[in-house]
Amino acid sequence: MLEKLKEEVFLANLELPKQGLIKYTWGNVSAVDRSQKLFIIKPSGVDYDAMTADDMVVCDFEGNVIEGKLNPSSDTPTHAVLYKHFEDIGGIVHTHSQWATAWAQAGLDVPAMGTTHADTFYGPVPCARFLTSEEVERGYEKETGHVIVNTFAEHKLDPLEVPGVLLHGHAPFTWGKTADEAVMNAVVLDEVCKMNFYTRQLNSYAEELPQYILDKHYLRKHGKDAYYGQK
Ligand SMILES: O=C(CO)[C@@H](O)[C@@H](O)COP(=O)(O)O
Numbered sequence: 449m450l451e452k453l454k455e456e457v458f459l460a461n462l463e464l465p466k467q468g469l470i471k472y473t474w475g476n477v478s479a480v481d482r483s484q485k486l487f488i489i490k491p492s493g494v495d496y497d498a499m500t501a502d503d504m505v506v507c508d509f510e511g512n513v514i515e516g517k518l519n520p521s522s523d524t525p526t527h528a529v530l531y532k533h534f535e536d537i538g539g540i541v542h543t544h545s546q547w548a549t550a551w552a553q554a555g556l557d558v559p560a561m562g563t564t565h566a567d568t569f570y571g572p573v574p575c576a577r578f579l580t581s582e583e584v585e586r587g588y589e590k591e592t593g594h595v596i597v598n599t600f601a602e603h604k605l606d607p608l609e610v611p612g613v614l615l616h617g618h619a620p621f622t623w624g625k626t627a628d629e630a631v632m633n634a635v636v637l638d639e640v641c642k643m644n645f646y647t648r649q650l651n652s653y654a655e656e657l658p659q660y661i662l663d664k665h666y667l668r669k670h671g672k673d674a675y676y677g678q679k
Contacts (some may be wrong), residue, residue, distance in 0.1 A: 450488060450506060453479055457488045458501035460627035464543060465496055467635050475543040476521040479627040480531050482538075485509055487531055491518035511590070522589065529593025530623065534600075534607040539627030541634045544619045547641035548634075551575065552614035558640060560657045561647050565640045566665035568633055570609035572656075573640075574599050578616045596621060609666070612637045 460477040464470045473496065478489035488504045505516030511528040513520055521527070527540050543549075551558055558573040560566055576599040583591035596613050599605075611633045612622035620637055624630040647654045669676040 450481055450484070450486065451501075453481055453488050454504040454506075455501045457490065457504050457627055458499065460539065460541075460631050461490045461499070462496060463628075463631045464541070464634075467631065469543040469545040469631075469634055469638060471544075475541070475545075476523050476527075477539065477541050477627050477631060478521075478524075478527045479539040480537070486514060487527060489521045489524055489527055491516070491520060492522050494518065523592075525587065525590035526593040526596070526621070529590055529597060530621070533593075533597040534623065536608055536625070537611075537623040537630075538625045539630035540621065540623045541627075541630040542619065542621050543634055543638075545634065545638040547645065548614060548620040548638045549618075550645070551641045552619050553617060555616045556614075558614065558637070558644060560662055561640070561644050561654060562657060563661065563665045564636070564643060566657055566662045567669055568636045569612065569640075570666040570670070571605070571662065573610060573612050573614060573637060574603055574605070575614040575616055592618075609670075 457477055457479045464475045473493050476490050478487050480487040486506055486508055488506055491503050491505055503518055505518060505520035506514045507520055507524055508514055509528050509532045511525040523542050530540055555575055557575050560572055576595050579591055579595060600607055611624050612620055614620050622630050622633040622637055624633050668674060
């Protein structure tokens with residue numbers, strides 16, 4: 449069942465260590481099949497060198513395992529909530545990549561300081577609040593998903609325009625139309641966190657990108673009048 453998508457998810461997971469986004473098993477990638485209301489995610493805590501496409505786990509939008517011999521990622525309930533509420537996304541990534549995690553631990557939104565940011569994220573990437581002890585008690589990973597969804601609702605953000613978030617004290621989640629796009633967005637987010645850090649070291653008063661440059665860069669790559677690349 450869903451063999452092609454399993455292969456895609458497996459390969460996207462292997463990209464995380466290749467891109468230097470994770471150490472050990474500190475991350476996960478999933479992708480969804482909207483027609484079947486099912487998603488595929490990597491198994492929990494399995495060494496990337498030992499993992500095969502056949503180890504991928506099929507889950508429903510409640511996080512129940514539908515097919516697979518291994519336990520799914522511990523973050524499966526978060527992915528399930530995001531697929532349920534962000535109806536246009538096709539893939540999700542969670543990492544503990546160094547630079548984005550440093551910003552998450554600092555509890556800072558990631559401002560759009562340059563066009564590297566604007567090519568992918570149409571505005572600042574928000575840092576969602578700490579979970580409360582009640583939320584952790586109620587269901588840590590599921591409530592993590594709800595905190596992300598509520599953060600986007602409060603900031604009136606479109607998850608396709610801002611395809612990522614930081615969680616205070618934790619790390620980033622990114623997403624995209626596919627698992628590969630979600631991985632690319634995780635790479636970009638980590639890079640812009642690093643660039644922003646250095647920018648603020650060089651000039652703590654460095655300004656955020658003016659709105660018209662943010663518009664220009666985001667919209668030339670995305671949206672109906674996009675002209676970047678071979679469109
Ligand atoms: O956030 C964490 C650990 O803090 C987990 O996402 C990470 O270790 C990945 O766990 P899984 O192997 O996907 O269960």
